[in-house]
Every structure is written in C-alpha cells, then in structure tokens.
Amino acid sequence: MLIVRNILKQYANHVALDRVSMEIHQGSIFGLLGPNGAGKTSLIRIINQITAPDEGEILLNGKRLQPADISRIGYLPEERGLYKKMEVGEHVLYLSRLKGLSRSEAMERVKYWFRKMDIEAWWKKKVEELSKGMQQKVQFIATVLHEPELLILDEPFTGFDPVNADLIKQEILELNKKGTTVIFSTHRMESVEELCDSIVLINKAKKILEGSLSDIKARYRNNTYLLTYQGDARNALSAHPEKFRLLSHEHDPQNGSGQLKVQLMNGVGSNELLEILIASVQVQGMHEVVPGIHDIFVRSVKES
Amino acid sequence: MNKTLLIIGREYLTRVRKKSFIVLTILVPLLVVGMYASIFYFAIAGNREVRYVTVLDESEVFVNQFRDSHNIQFSYTGNSLQEEKRRILEGDQDNVFLLHIAPFEQIPKQVEIISSKQAGIDLIEEIDGQMEQVLRDKRLTEAGIDTAVLNRLHVNVSLTTTRLTQQGESQTSAGASYGVALAACILIYLFIFLYGVQVMRGVIEEKTSRIVEVIISSVKPYQLMLGKILGIALVGLTQFLLWVALSLAAIGVIKTVFADNAELSRLEQVSAMQQGPDPVAAQELNQDADQAGATNPAMEVLRALGTLNIPLILACFVFYFLGGYLLYSALFAAVGSAVDNETETQQFMFPVTLPLLFAYLSSFGLITNPDSSLLFWLSMIPFTSPVSMMVRLPFGVPAWEIALSMALLVAGFVFTVWLAGRIYRTGILMYGKKVTFKELGKWLFYKN
Numbered sequence: 036m037l038i039v040r041n042i043l044k045q046y047a048n049h050v051a052l053d054r055v056s057m058e059i060h061q062g063s064i065f066g067l068l069g070p071n072g073a074g075k076t077s078l079i080r081i082i083n084q085i086t087a088p089d090e091g092e093i094l095l096n097g098k099r100l101q102p103a104d105i106s107r108i109g110y111l112p113e114e115r116g117l118y119k120k121m122e123v124g125e126h127v128l129y130l131s132r133l134k135g136l137s138r139s140e141a142m143e144r145v146k147y148w149f150r151k152m153d154i155e156a157w158w159k160k161k162v163e164e165l166s167k168g169m170q171q172k173v174q175f176i177a178t179v180l181h182e183p184e185l186l187i188l189d190e191p192f193t194g195f196d197p198v199n200a201d202l203i204k205q206e207i208l209e210l211n212k213k214g215t216t217v218i219f220s221t222h223r224m225e226s227v228e229e230l231c232d233s234i235v236l237i238n239k240a241k242k243i244l245e246g247s248l249s250d251i252k253a254r255y256r257n258n259t260y261l262l263t264y265q266g267d268a269r270n271a272l273s274a275h276p277e278k279f280r281l282l283s284h285e286h287d288p289q290n291g292s293g294q295l296k297v298q299l300m301n302g303v304g305s306n307e308l309l310e311i312l313i314a315s316v317q318v319q320g321m322h323e324v325v326p327g328i329h330d331i332f333v334r335s336v337k338e339s
Numbered sequence: 340m341n342k343t344l345l346i347i348g349r350e351y352l353t354r355v356r357k358k359s360f361i362v363l364t365i366l367v368p369l370l371v372v373g374m375y376a377s378i379f380y381f382a383i384a385g386n387r388e389v390r391y392v393t394v395l396d397e398s399e400v401f402v403n404q405f406r407d408s409h410n411i412q413f414s415y416t417g418n419s420l421q422e423e424k425r426r427i428l429e430g431d432q433d434n435v436f437l438l439h440i441a442p443f444e445q446i447p448k449q450v451e452i453i454s455s456k457q458a459g460i461d462l463i464e465e466i467d468g469q470m471e472q473v474l475r476d477k478r479l480t481e482a483g484i485d486t487a488v489l490n491r492l493h494v495n496v497s498l499t500t501t502r503l504t505q506q507g508e509s510q511t512s513a514g515a516s517y518g519v520a521l522a523a524c525i526l527i528y529l530f531i532f533l534y535g536v537q538v539m540r541g542v543i544e545e546k547t548s549r550i551v552e553v554i555i556s557s558v559k560p561y562q563l564m565l566g567k568i569l570g571i572a573l574v575g576l577t578q579f580l581l582w583v584a585l586s587l588a589a590i591g592v593i594k595t596v597f598a599d600n601a602e603l604s605r606l607e608q609v610s611a612m613q614q615g616p617d618p619v620a621a622q623e624l625n626q627d628a629d630q631a632g633a634t635n636p637a638m639e640v641l642r643a644l645g646t647l648n649i650p651l652i653l654a655c656f657v658f659y660f661l662g663g664y665l666l667y668s669a670l671f672a673a674v675g676s677a678v679d680n681e682t683e684t685q686q687f688m689f690p691v692t693l694p695l696l697f698a699y700l701s702s703f704g705l706i707t708n709p710d711s712s713l714l715f716w717l718s719m720i721p722f723t724s725p726v727s728m729m730v731r732l733p734f735g736v737p738a739w740e741i742a743l744s745m746a747l748l749v750a751g752f753v754f755t756v757w758l759a760g761r762i763y764r765t766g767i768l769m770y771g772k773k774v775t776f777k778e779l780g781k782w783l784f785y786k787n
Contacts, residue, residue: 047781083556085768102559110556114770116549120353132345133557174553 036061036216037082037185042091044077050107051077053240054091059218063294064211066227066234066248067220070336073237075220076113079187082218083110095185106135109183113220115164115174124149125308127177134181140270147178152202167194175203179210186210192226204230224329236335237281243339248328255331258299259324260308265291266316275311278303296324312339343566350541350570355577364578370583375590390434392452392463394424398443404473411465427455438466490767503715515647516733520706521654523729528699531663532692532727534575538668539684541567542675542767551767560764567754568668572661579657647733655732655741662748663725666755667695672760677774678764687776698723702730709734719744720750758783 037059044052051124059065080086082093084100093100095107117126124145146149149155152172162170169180173195179186188207192200201325206228211217219231226232227248236244244251259282272281272295279297285292293316299308305323312318326334354360394403394415407415416423423437433456441449450470452458476489539560542564545551554563674687698717705714709731717727718736724744728736765782 044783080768085555085560105557108556110553112549112552112556114549115554116553118353118544118550119548128347129349130553130557133342133343133554177553260755 036096037218038097039082040080040092042078042081042088042093043073044081044086044088048266050240052081052088052237055237055240055242056091057228057235057245059216059240061216062211062214063232064207064217064219064230066231067218067237067238068222068227068234068332075237075238076189078237079110079112079189079218083108083188106181107184108187109178109181109185110187111174111178111189111191112265113193113266115145115171117170117174119163120122121162122158123154123160123165123173126162127173127180130177136181143178144182145176148180152176161273168196168199169324171195172199172203173283175206179206183215185216185218187220189220190222191219192221192223224327224332227328236332238336238339241339244331251331252308252325252328255326255334256323258301258303260299260305260321261294261296261324262308262312262318262320263292263294263320264312264316265293267291268293268295268312268316271311271315272297278311279308292319343562343569346558346563346566347573351573351577351769354537354571354574359580360574364581365585367582368589371582371586372589375586388434390436390465392436392438392462393423394438394440395420396440397439398440398468400439400477401470401473405466405469408465413464424453427453428735437461445537446744451740455586486747493601513603516709517706518561519647519733520709520730521702523732524699524702524706524726527656527663527729528695528726530575530579530660531667531695534571535668535671536713537571537574538568539671539675541571542672542680542763543678543681543684546767546770547680555767560767561760564669564672564760566761568665568672568756571668572664575664576657579660583653586602652732656729658745659725659729659748662721662745662752663695664670664712666721666725666748666752667692669752669756670760673762673766673779676763677779679770683773694720694722698726706730719747721729721748724748748752761785 039057040054042052042055044050048117051055055074055078067075067078076105077086081088084102084105092195095104121129122252127145128141131145132138138142149158154172157169157173162173175191191203191207199215204226207217219227221227231248235242246254277300279299282296282298284293284295297308305321309318309321361638389410392411392413394401394405394413395418396415402415407413420439427435429438435454436458437453439451439453449580452466479484479489505565545554551563670691674684674691677687678684701717705711708714714727714731717723718731718740728741728744761783762779765785
C-alpha cells in the first residue's frame with residue numbers, strides 16, 4: 036500500500052535517513068521501531084509531507100504521494116497537543132475540517148465518536164479543563180475521524196491509564212479490521228508483539244532489520260529449548276557433549292524435579308534431545324525459547 | 340486556500356470572542372467621545388456664559404474704556420472697595436467679578452480681580468489686553484499722537500496658512516496637522532507592535548502546546564502562518580473600524596444634543612464647506628466664525644481639524660497599519676517559531692523591531708520639519724514607512740510619493756512573509772535548541 040523508496044534526508048550536520056526503503060502492506064499493522072534519534076520521526080514527517088526528502092520517493096497505492104493525499108492519512112504525532120483555550124467539540128471539528136471534511140459531515144462524525152467514546156459531556160468544556168489522558172483521547176478521535184486509509188501512530192499509548200490504553204488498543208484493532216493500514220511507532224515492545232504484523236528497525240538513519248514479526252523471530256531462533264523433568268538428568272547430559280550445550284540447569288534433589296535450558300548444536304533436532312533424555316528421566320514439558328522482540332531490538336542495535 | 344480560510348476563521352473568532360477584545364473595543368470609543376465631548380463643552384459652555392465685571396476704578400483712567408465682548412460685560416461703580424467686596428461675598432455668584440484698579444501712580448502693579456470663584460484665564464487675558472491697550476493709547480495721546488492715527492494703528496492680524504497645490508488652494512492648520520500626525524504616529528506604532536506581538540505569542544503557543552505538528556500534517560506550515568497573520572490582521576481591522584464607527588456614532592449623538600446651538604451649527608458648516616468645492620464661501624463663513632470664537636482655544640481645535648483631509652488620513656492609516664503589520668508580524672512569526680518560550684524572544688525582538696522603533700522615536704524630532712529629506716526616505720523604506728508616512732501625511736504629501744511608498748511597502752511585506760515562511764517551517768518543528776542568527780540564516784536555505 037505504501038512504498039518507501041530510497042529515502043535520503045540530510046540536515047545541516049547530520050544524515051537523518053540514509054537511503055531507507057520499506058514496503059507496508061494493505062491492512063497490516065506495521066511497527067516502525069528504532070532507538071531515540073534513529074530517524075523514525077523524520078520518516079514519519081516525510082510520509083506526512085511535513086518535510087520533503089532530499090532523494091527518493093514515497094508511493095501510496097502505486098502513485099507518488101500528492102498534497103491531496105493528506106486527507107487519506109491520519110497522524111498522531113509523539114509531540115502532540117491541543118489549543119488549551121478552545122472548546123473540545125469545536126476543536127475536534129476544526130481539526131477534522133482541516134483534513135477536508137465538510138462542516139456537516141465533520142459534525143456528524145464528531146458526534147458519533149463522542150458518543151462511542153462516551154465523552155459527550157465534554158463538548159463544551161475547554162481543553163485545559165481536561166486531564167492529560169482525556170486530552171489524549173480527544174486527540175485520538177481527531178486523528179481517526181476522517182477515516183484515513185493509513186493511520187500513523189507515534190507512541191499512541193503514552194499518557195493513558197491501563198483501562199484507556201486498552202480501549203484505544205481495541206479501537207486500533209477494530210479500525211485495522213475494517214481495512215485501515217496502521218504504522219505504529221513505539222518503544223513499548225510488548226505492544227509491538229501484541230499488535231504488529233511486520234516491523235522495520237531503524238538505527239542511526241539506516242534500516243537494520245525488516246520483515247514479518249514471525250519471520251524475524253524465526254530468524255533469531257538459536258535452537259534453545261527449555262525442559263522440565265522428573266528424575267536425574269546429569270548422566271544423560273554429560274553423555275553427548277557434541278550434540279548440545281547446557282545453558283542453565285536447576286535441580287531440586289528433594290522431590291527430584293528439574294528444569295534445564297539447552298542449545299542444540301547445528302544439525303541436531305529437538306527429537307534427538309528428547310530421545311536422549313527420555314531414556315533417563317520423565318520429561319514433563321519442553322518448548323523452544325524464542326527471543327522476544329525486545330531482545331532482538333537490543334541485539335540488533337548493539338550489533339549494527 | 341480553503342484551509343487557510345479555516346485557520347483565519349479560528350484565529351479571528353477565538354480572539355474576537357475574548358473579553359479583553361470586547362472591553363477594549365468599547366472603552367476606546369468612550370475615551371474618544373469623552374475627549375470630544377469635553378472639547379465641545381468648552382467650546383459652547385465656555386462661550387455662552389456671560390461674566391459681569393464691575394470696574395472700581397480709582398485711577399479714573401479706565402472709566403467707560405472697556406469694550407464689552409460677546410461673553411464679558413463691564414459696568415462701572417463708584418462705591419467703596421469694602422462695599423463691593425461685601426456685595427460679591429453675599430451674592431456668591433460664579434459669574435460676577437470685581438475689577439479693582441488702584442490710583443494711577445500704582446498702576447500697573449495694583450490691579451486685582453476679586454471674585455468668589457477663581458477667574459478664568461480667558462477673562463484675565465481679555466482684561467489684561469484691554470487695559471494695556473488703554474494705557475498705551477493714553478501714553479501715545481499724551482505724547483501728542485492724533486486719535487485718528489491711533490485708531491488706524493489698531494490692526495488685527497489673523498494669520499492663516501494656505502497650501503498651494505495642483506487641486507487649488509486649501510487652508511491648513513499647522514497645529515492640527517501636528518496633533519494628528521503625532522497621534523497617527525503613536526497609534527500606528529502601537530497597533531503594529533500590539534498585533535505583531537499577538538502573532539508571535541500565537542506561534543509560541545502553538546509550539547509549546549505541541550499542536551503545531553498535528554496541524555501541519557493537515558496544512559502547509561506556510562498556510563498556518565499566513566492564516567494566523569491574516570486572522571489577527573482582521574481582528575485589528577475589526578477593532579479599528581469598530582472604534583471609528585462607535586466613536587462617530589457617539590459623537591453624532593453628542594452633536595444632536597448640542598444641535599440647538601447656532602454657533603456650533605455654523606462651525607459645522609465651516610468645516611463642511613472647507614472640504615467642499617467652494618473655498619470662497621467657506622472663507623467667508625470662516626471669517627464669521629473667526630469673529631465669534633477667535634479667542635476660544637477649543638473652537639480653534641474643532642475648526643483646525645476640519646481643515647485636514649480626514650478620509651484620506653483614515654484610509655492611509657488603515658493601509659499603513661495593514662502593510663506595516665503584515666511586514667512586521669511575519670518577522671514576529673519567524674521569531675516565535677525559532678524559540679521555545681517568550682523569554683527567549685528578546686535577543687531577536689530588538690534587532691527586528693529596531694527600524695520601527697527608530698521611525699517612531701525620530702518622529703518626535705522630525706515632525707517639526709515634515710518635508711526634511713530624512714523623513715522622506717524614512718517614509719519610503721518599507722520598514723519605517725508606516726510610521727513615518729503617517730507623520731508626513733497630515734501636512735500634505737504628493738500623490739506619487741504616497742503611491743511609491745505604498746508600492747514599496749507591499750513589496751516589503753511580500754518579501755518578509757516569504758522570508759519568514761522559510762524560517763517558520765523549520766523553526767516550528769525544532770525544540771530545545773538555542774537558536775542564533777547564523778542558524779536562522781541556514782534555515783533560509785534548507786530545501787524543505
């Protein structure tokens with residue numbers, strides 16, 4: 036749906052984006068990740084046509100991004116705020132009309148969303164009378180009101196209590212189900228795991244990792260397994276040092292239960308490990324230890 | 340364009356609805372009306388009231404020598420000073436005065452006006468003048484000068500200034516020009532500054548409240564800046580027009596209240612005629628009015644104001660306010676975009692407002708010589724012309740000079756708006772950075 040092709044963006048004394056390319060599929064939730072100052076915001080601003088790239092291009096549905104496409108994109112920036120003195124209802128109306136909605140259309144949708152989020156009572160309140168979390172809610176509504184095809188959310192959950200964060204998450208998923216493509220930028224890895232279909236990791240202006248979440252995780256598998264068992268596994272483990280490496284081992288001699296973490300050597304399958312162990316202990320459970328996106332993030336950034 | 344209109348609308352409505360705007364809009368016309376009313380009051384009431392002066396002349400030089408004027412009547416008494424004093428004390432009237440003139444040898448020292456209330460300046464001056472004349476005549480007669488010659492010596496010169504232009508002669512009043520020029524200069528300076536700073540505050544507010552990135556994902560930064568500038572310009576214009584309209588309406592009411600006064604209506608005629616096509620008739624009327632109220636300063640003010648081309652001055656005021664405002668508010672917007680809070684603006688504000696400040700302060704010196712070449716150049720340079728041209732305007736400026744100055748001002752603000760737009764689009768997204776002029780210069784050449 037959105038193709039970022041070879042984007043180069045330079046400022047006076049540093050490069051913000053160094054020939055970055057990526058592809059975001061229709062209907063996906065796409066995680067744009069990276070440490071602070073990596074260039075995420077620069078890229079998001081370019082997609083929003085707030086700034087222009089020095090080189091490269093962005094294609095939306097196969098066509099080069101046009102100024103008119105602004106109304107097809109909804110953007111919730113990380114640095115966000117509202118006019119403090121304005122009334123809430125009027126404010127949301129204003130923002131949605133800036134996105135190109137007519138007055139009557141905007142009015143209808145604002146009313147719908149206010150009812151949906153149960154904040155109709157706020158209509159005449161001034162923005163400054165709302166708490167920060169309430170303001171965030173209003174802001175979220177203003178972002179999605181014009182029913183954008185592409186929703187760009189930069190740290191959407193900051194400032195929300197767990198209940199409201201969940202509410203917003205459900206709204207995002209619902210919109211996604213209806214076909215909205217979402218670009219999601221955050222430092223909270225657990226929400227990446229939960230929401231994203233695919234991710235791109237940017238560090239120091241360069242793309243260092245990309246792919247679907249499951250592919251990336253698969254790539255970072257290192258044949259590590261966690262086993263729980265009953266009995267004495269020591270002999271079995273020491274018998275085949277060429278097949279696996281023991282990473283950790285806990286054993287409770289009192290009731291005979293134990294837990295061990297092993298990494299298989301290349302070419303060794305998980306069944307082989309099972310066969311060896313079954314001979315001497317009662318295996319109660321075994322599962323592969325897959326690295327979390329958090330670890331992948333940290334490792335990739337360190338390696339790059 | 341449509342979105343710019345939306346922004347203009349928001350900027351305009353949020354400001355016009357503010358209490359401070361409404362209060363100021365009502366307060367200023369009240370002030371103007373108060374001033375105008377007091378001028379009228381002095382013009383009419385001061386003239387109307389007849390004062391009775393009883394002359395107790397011990398020198399016997401002044402008996403029957405005082406001439407009654409339209410609001411002073413003289414009478415003579417032979418009673419003693421004590422009796423007259425008692426009479427004044429008992430009468431306790433504001434308009435009764437006793438002029439006590441000591442024996443001739445003690446003149447000019449021993450002359451006093453006795454009354455229960457303080458005598459007005461005009462009364463004192465009138466009596467003073469008449470006595471001096473009587474004494475001068477007496478001394479001249481004693482020196483052997485013929486009475487007929489004496490009478491011919493009394494010539495009353497009333498100096499009027501007439502400016503010769505292509506359109507014909509027009510009577511002018513240097514005093515009124517001076518006053519209007521000064522007022523216009525101060526007002527336009529205040530206006531440009533006040534509304535320009537509002538633009539800057541607005542930009543800083545958008546930046547610190549972090550709404551700016553939300554907005555510019557919908558509109559171009561340039562549109563946001565222009566919308567703000569134009570919206571606030573409309574606020575200024577609304578305020579000014581409301582002031583003029585409300586003042587005129589209120590003054591109209593005052594005029595009808597005093598309309599039965601014949602003198603006033605004649606005065607009105609004079610000022611109306613002077614702007615009209617028949618200068619001769621106006622002059623005749625003017626002379627009429629001269630005789631009636633030549634001694635009244637308030638009257639002078641009203642008549643002098645009538646000699647100015649008020650519609651032209653008002654129109655130019657609006658134009659130069661808008662032009663100057665656009666020019667400076669764009670720069671103010673650029674300053675606002677470059678900083679994180681208002682305290683940081685100082686380092687930029689001073690250099691940016693220096694030309695305006697210079698034009699303003701120099702006006703007080705240059706106003707006495709409105710055709711000086713320095714003032715001419717200042718009234719051409721767009722950065723100073725809004726103030727300096729308003730200083731020159733009441734004294735009369737050739738049409739081509741006004742046209743050139745206006746054209747330059749338009750070019751000037753197109754330039755500053757363009758310049759500011761380039762700084763603005765980079766500045767509004769820049770946080771937590773101490774910006775220098777060098778930095779601003781770099782921003783000008785960023786590609787986007």
